[in-house]
Amino acid sequence: MQRDTTFAEEVPAPELSPSTHARSDRSNYFDALRLGLALPVMYSHAHALSGDPEPQAWSRTLGHVAVHGFVAISGCLVASSFRRSRSAGDFAVRRALRILPELVVAMIVATYAGRAFEGYLQNPAPSITNGPVWTLTWAVLAHAVLALLGIAGVLRPGALPAFVAACWVAFLTTLGTYDPFALAIAPMLLVFAGDALLSVHQELIRRGVIAVALGGGWH
Structure with missing residues (x-):
């Protein structure tokens, strides 16, 4: 009978392996990338909350582009985290x-800043002290759906592509509508799902890149 490998087994590891060091290095790169994306989000939202037009990038607001970058990174990292977790409960923890912890600190700072500036009453959106927080609701939903997919056995190379393809077909049927969910939320969830797919297939992608590089060397 085939053994279920959805969750990693708990195996004592007194010494860090080379793969662990590699994951740590990748985590540092991702942290630097997320910091680089956080700055344009803050800059763009500062314009919106003060009533000024947001800076543009590729026919989208700078904040819009940076938030999608965040979501893409999250899809990859969260899928990897689930596959390394011992159980759904471990993943949730x-x-x-x-x-x-970071959210609590950010909200405390934002609350005191709001009080210091009298609740930003002069802003077009008064009393909003932390604009990007609205995305957390959808981030938690994406995390929960990903966990359910993993429990159901969908978070595997043979099943996840079909699920992502079905999501894209459903999204394409909404093109031309002006539904807020289809315009703002669905694209973020699709980006999240797409990068989760890349995480699941990362070994296959790595081999493909190596094969293309080696093949190119023969020309």
């Missing part, structure tokens, strides 16, 4: 410890 990992996600909570990753998000909640």
Whole structure:
């Protein structure tokens, strides 16, 4: 009978392996990339919350582009986190410890800043002290759906592509509508799902890149 490998087994590892060091290096790169994306989000939202036009990039607002970059990184990292977790509960704890401490600190700072500036009453959107927080609702939903997919066995190379393809077909049927969900939320969820797919297939992609590089060397 084939053994279920959805969750990693708990194996003592007194010494860090080369793969662990590689994951740590990748985590540092991702952290630097996320910091680089956070700055344009803050800059763009500062314009919106003060009533000024947001800076543009590729026919989209700078904040829009940067937020999608965040979502793309999250899809890859969260899928990898689930596949390394021992159980769904372990995954939930990992996600909570990753998000909640930083969120609590950010909200405390934002609350005191709002009081210092009298609730930003002169802004077009008064009393909003932390504009990007609205995305957290959808981030938590994406995390929960990903966990359910993993529990159901869909977060595997043989099943996830079909699920992502079905999501794209459903999204394409909404083109031409002006539904807020289809315009703002669905694209973010599709980006998240797409990068989760890349995470699941990362070994296959790595081999493909190597094969293309080696093949190109023969020309």
